[in-house]
Amino acid sequence: MDIAEVLKLADELIFAKTGEHIDYLQKAILEGTFQGRTYPQIADATHSSEGHTRDIGSELWQILSEGFGKEITKRNFRSILEKAKFDNFSSAIGRVGRDYVAINNVNICQEKARSPTPPQNPQQTPTQPHIDLGDAPEIFTFFDRTHQLSTLENWITQQRTRLIALLGISGIGKTTLSLGLINQIKTGFDYIIYRSLRFSPTLDATLTNLLQIFPQPTETPQNTDTKISQLLNHLRNYRCLIVLDDVQMLFCSGQPPGEYKSDCEDYQLLFKLIAEVCHQSCLMLNSSEKPREIVRLEKEYHPVRSFELGSLGIAAKEILNSQKLSDRETWETLIDIYQGNPLWLELTATLIQELFGGRVSEFLQCEMPILDEGLQSQLSQQFQRLTQPELAVVTHFANLAEPVAVSYFFNKIALSPAELVNAVRSLRSRFLLDAVEEEKITLFSLNPVLRHYVQSRYVSN
Ligand SMILES: Nc1ncnc2c1ncn2[C@@H]1O[C@H](COP(=O)(O)OP(=O)(O)O)[C@@H](O)[C@H]1O
Ligand SMILES: [Mg+2]
Incomplete structure (x- = not known):
């Protein structure tokens, strides 16, 4: 059995016994034990106390022992699993599942008290949240x-x-x-x-x-x-x-x-x-x-x-469909231009409906992209949040048709290298700059909608 199979089975055994899935500490204990780590090492890696990790570990071995019908400890865990077949364990899950009512609930995470009124009869249907x-x-x-x-x-x-x-x-x-x-x-x-x-x-x-x-x-x-x-x-x-x-x-x-x-x-x-x-x-x-x-x-x-979260992708066609636009063959172009952003597409679809009778191909004949007022004011709220260095960097980006590396801006912009790097990083944290890796260099760019907005709002004025 490999570790993935072990985790899956352990999860099922724990679930059958407690009604809860394996948690991250239990998972770390199983993985760590499989890799020959000690409790102090596992506790260190999970930022848990050693005592807590040991407690969770001994509960875990007990659940696995009951499930497998054989004593499993931290010491013999790996050798038992190496000899075991998936099928033996799977049948164990059925056993624990049947015994569920008779077995007391086990607190997997000791600090984690269960619901104050734990289910007395686990077979009853769960209450509504x-x-x-x-x-x-x-x-x-x-x-x-x-x-x-x-x-x-x-x-x-x-x-x-x-x-x-x-x-x-x-x-x-x-x-x-x-x-x-x-x-x-x-x-x-x-x-x-x-x-x-x-x-x-x-x-x-x-x-x-x-x-x-x-x-x-x-x-x-x-x-x-x-x-x-x-x-x-x-x-x-x-x-x-x-x-x-x-x-x-x-x-x-x-x-x-x-x-x-x-x-x-x-x-x-x-x-x-x-x-x-x-x-x-x-x-x-x-x-x-x-x-x-x-x-x-x-x-x-x-x-x-x-x-x-990124583009809605071609599912955004449903938005165009719900707004009753026509010329389906051009919808993917429209979705690409507006970055699959559902809000930008909704606002633009309303504009297409109002001024172009819903005909997307007629709209696309205009110079793209067109930003309706609603979209501009939505973007304005986001750009108002930028710092001065971020605005300086973003206006430079708006003049570039191709993605560039950060180093491109050195000496082209009145910012120190540190200010420049931090501004690019901030723009990334606001999801305003796109990044691609090309031949071991990271290249940054503004998407066409943002570029157009920045040009009209900050560059030409
Ligand atoms: N998966 C989706 N299916 C249908 N409409 C969506 C979907 N995601 C977003 N929208 C629509 O796009 C607009 C913006 O979505 P919203 O969830 O408010 O975005 P955010 O919270 O990221 O600003 C809303 O009008 C919403 O109805
Ligand atoms: Mg929101």
């Missing part, structure tokens, strides 16, 4: 995003990722995708919550808002620290999916991306704790600027991932 979507927009149409949904679902339900950043330029479909995801995976959660941070609420206000969704404690805590620990308790006791949308509104305008407004700085602590503390929930952050701590936490071995 408590869903509170607040002021989320109602989604009437949802096209494709099949791969994106399955990746995110896998991260949340299989890999038990605790913190996910869903990133991408405004209008690309982050809000829509996260609501589609909620719809797809709502069973299996106790609480599903969506909140937009578009008005930059303080952390305290957000916590107060979130806490009132859960069963009320006898006393409402007064200070933010206590509210954070109460929320973490809920995330441990219940399986929750919380989506915080418009996270970029916590960041300053006119400053490098990811720089928190002074009264929003303590969100960093919440995000860090959600990544580091053991619990059974997931927080998803939607943002058009990459939060800096995500970059840091992702590099360490925390269950933290980021997902950059």
Whole structure:
């Protein structure tokens, strides 16, 4: 058996016994043991304490021993697996599955208390999740995003990722995708919550808002620290999916991306704790600027991932179809020009409908791209957030038809190399610059819509 088969079987055994999938620490213990690592080494790599790692390990060996009907320990694990056949293990899963009612629930993650009312009879159908979507927009149409949904679902339900950043330029479909995801995976959660941070609420206000969704404690805590620990308790006791949308509104305008407004700085602590503390929930952050701590936490071995959302691709034809445009043979050209951005395509489709009777080929005869007023004002909100060095770099890019390396700008622009490099990096963190690798060089460019916007707004004036 190889490690992939082992993990799959371990996941099924754990699920049969506890009703929960393998978590990242259990996975790390199995992989580490397979590779001959010691507990201190595994604890080190997972930023867990050695004692906690050993506790989880011994529960794990017990589950595997029961499943396989043979004592499995850290010492003999590898040799048993090397001799074992997949079929022997598979039959073990059936055994555990049948014994499920008789076996007590095991707390896989010791700090993770289960739901305060664990199912007395696991055969009864799961209760409906408590869903509170607040002021989320109602989604009437949802096209494709099949791969994106399955990746995110896998991260949340299989890999038990605790913190996910869903990133991408405004209008690309982050809000829509996260609501589609909620719809797809709502069973299996106790609480599903969506909140937009578009008005930059303080952390305290957000916590107060979130806490009132859960069963009320006898006393409402007064200070933010206590509210954070109460929320973490809920995330441990219940399986929750919380989506915080418009996270970029916590960041300053006119400053490098990811720089928190002074009264929003303590969100960093919440995000860090959600990544580091053991619990059974997931927080998803939607943002058009990459939060800096995500970059840091992702590099360490925390269950933290980021997902950059791109073009809707040919599924965007459905948007054109729903707006009753004609000349289907030209739709892919239109989608390419507008980067498969659903919002840009919706706005342009309305324009085509109003001025060109829905005929895309007639519209495409104009000099492309044409940015209708709605699209311009949408872009203006994003460009207002840039720093002066970013604006200087972006206006240079607007004059270039071909992608260029960063070094191209040295001595062409009144910025030091460090300022230049940081400006390019910031523009990337705002998803405004595209990058391609060519012959071991990274080349950057502005897409045609942004180039046209910058030329008309900043270059010709
Ligand atoms: N997969 C999709 N199917 C249908 N419409 C979509 C899809 N993704 C985005 N849209 C539409 O595009 C517009 C922008 O999407 P939204 O989710 O608000 O983007 P973002 O949150 O990234 O700014 C919305 O009007 C939305 O209805
Ligand atoms: Mg949104």
